[in-house]
Amino acid sequence: ASAVELATLFLERIEKLNPTLNAFVTVDREKTLTMAREADASGKVGASDTPLSGIPLAHKDIFCTEGWRTTCGSKMLSNFVSPYDATVVEKFKAAGMVTLGKLNMDEFAMGSSNETSFFGPVKNPWDTSRVPGGSSGGSAAAVAARLAPAATGTDTGGSIRQPAALCGLTGLKPTYGLVSRYGMIAFASSLDQGGPMAKSAEDCSLLLNAMAGFDPRDSTSLERPTEDYARDLDKPLQGLRIGLPKEFFGEGMDADVRAAVEAALAEYRKLGAATVEVNLPNSGLSVPAYYVIAPAEASSNLSRFDGVRYGHRAADYADLTDMYSKSRAQGFGDEVKRRILIGTYVLSHGYYDAYYLQAQKVRRLIANDFAEAFKSCDVIMGPATPSVAFKFGEKSADPVQMYLSDIYTIAVNLAGLPGMSIPCGFGAGDMPVGLQLIGPWFAEAKMLNVAHRYQ
Numbered sequence: 172a173s174a175v176e177l178a179t180l181f182l183e184r185i186e187k188l189n190p191t192l193n194a195f196v197t198v199d200r201e202k203t204l205t206m207a208r209e210a211d212a213s214g215k216v217g218a219s220d221t222p223l224s225g226i227p228l229a230h231k232d233i234f235c236t237e238g239w240r241t242t243c244g245s246k247m248l249s250n251f252v253s254p255y256d257a258t259v260v261e262k263f264k265a266a267g268m269v270t271l272g273k274l275n276m277d278e279f280a281m282g283s284s285n286e287t288s289f290f291g292p293v294k295n296p297w298d299t300s301r302v303p304g305g306s307s308g309g310s311a312a313a314v315a316a317r318l319a320p321a322a323t324g325t326d327t328g329g330s331i332r333q334p335a336a337l338c339g340l341t342g343l344k345p346t347y348g349l350v351s352r353y354g355m356i357a358f359a360s361s362l363d364q365g366g367p368m369a370k371s372a373e374d375c376s377l378l379l380n381a382m383a384g385f386d387p388r389d390s391t392s393l394e395r396p397t398e399d400y401a402r403d404l405d406k407p408l409q410g411l412r413i414g415l416p417k418e419f420f421g422e423g424m425d426a427d428v429r430a431a432v433e434a435a436l437a438e439y440r441k442l443g444a445a446t447v448e449v450n451l452p453n454s455g456l457s458v459p460a461y462y463v464i465a466p467a468e469a470s471s472n473l474s475r476f477d478g479v480r481y482g483h484r485a486a487d488y489a490d491l492t493d494m495y496s497k498s499r500a501q502g503f504g505d506e507v508k509r510r511i512l513i514g515t516y517v518l519s520h521g522y523y524d525a526y527y528l529q530a531q532k533v534r535r536l537i538a539n540d541f542a543e544a545f546k547s548c549d550v551i552m553g554p555a556t557p558s559v560a561f562k563f564g565e566k567s568a569d570p571v572q573m574y575l576s577d578i579y580t581i582a583v584n585l586a587g588l589p590g591m592s593i594p595c596g597f598g599a600g601d602m603p604v605g606l607q608l609i610g611p612w613f614a615e616a617k618m619l620n621v622a623h624r625y626q
């Protein structure tokens with residue numbers, strides 16, 4: 172098929188299904204078709220050395236896109252059009268991919284259910300009374316409902332893996348520093364990492380090939396030789412050592428999730444892998460440490476949204492300070508304000524040592540636990556989420572309940588490790604369950620191999 176035919180097919184599905192799902196916040200048919208025509212004219216569509224050329228892709232609305240509105244799910248940026256592309260967006264363009272539009276998300280990527288978006292909740296295509304997960308909920312719903320063959324997501328504390336799990340997709344959060352954060356609106360800079368969300372590990376490997384790489388415009392980008400992440404996809408799994416953290420298989424995981432995860436592990440044993448028990452003794456501290464570190468960084472990052480240079484500005488104000496405070500009061504939603512308050516508090520004089528510094532020490536312990544565990548295994552497996560997709564409103568009244576949806580994902584971000592969620596069957600209500608894979612730093616090719624052999 173030509174790029175124009177492909178783009179047209181997906182645009183038609185978006186037109187038909189997006190009013191129900193609310194996965195896209197911005198679609199621009201003409202812009203998309205122009206890119207598709209250019210791809211066709213390049214003569215690269217269908218060529219074996221340019222596998223992504225002409226393939227449509229949609230971006231989480233946290234990635235800046237020149238000429239397309241970038242909202243980050245917030246009223247604050249509801250009128251913002253970036254003058255430049257994020258490095259990731261630029262790289263996909265260079266690979267010949269065609270942008271289908273911008274995807275809904277929790278406001279400033281804060282959330283696990285997509286209920287905090289200024290543009291309204293995204294529905295889970297498997298059951299529209301349930302959440303798609305968050306914060307990359309628009310990305311997950313769009314790919315699951317085939318409104319897009321692939322999407323970008325970002326994962327600060329689980330936001331690629333959790334929605335991938337709840338919508339039955341493959342999602343990969345790369346090693347911190349592998350994918351450029353330039354032009355990716357910052358939430359918690361030491362944790363944020365962009366990655367691909369798609370149907371399969373094979374698709375994710377091709378997307379990661381295009382996304383990854385050193386970027387001098389991101390000061391935490393890692394200078395490493397480029398890799399082909401698809402190179403090991405078919406390798407046999409004979410002798411693979413799978414670590415099962417005791418702490419992930421205790422209480423807290425629903426019985427249906429446990430059954431699906433156990434069945435996947437049995438499958439892996441049939442494929443020649445052996446399972447060993449490992450310990451992550453400090454993993455119980457990951458949610459508390461995260462909810463000090465992430466809000467601290469967020470409170471600092473979000474101070475740039477002051478109504479002066481871009482974004483929402485209050486219509487009426489008395490003076491400059493009043494303009495700042497009214498613009499921010501009107502522009503940010505409740506969850507974002509909660510994070511700014513927590514973050515400002517833990518960074519304030521007298522509390523910095525007690526909270527922020529303490530959380531940083533815990534973060535180190537968590538990273539050390541993983542380093543120890545990887546001495547006896549190649550990859551760690553466990554659930555991606557404690558339950559299948561929950562219903563709208565079920566957790567939104569209690570922030571702590573919502574934060575606990577990420578108990579299995581957050582430690583990975585604190586340690587900067589790569590993590591994946593892959594579909595492993597169905598649980599209650601016939602909803603998808605995600606199996607989480609965690610690897611040592613830079614083990615993406617191995618993890619994609621492990622995922623691909625199962626798929």
Ligand code: GLN
Pocket residue numbers: 280281282283305306325326327328329330331358465577
């Ligand atoms: N749900 C977590 C939060 O609200 C993680 C979000 C994310 O990874 N962006 O902070």
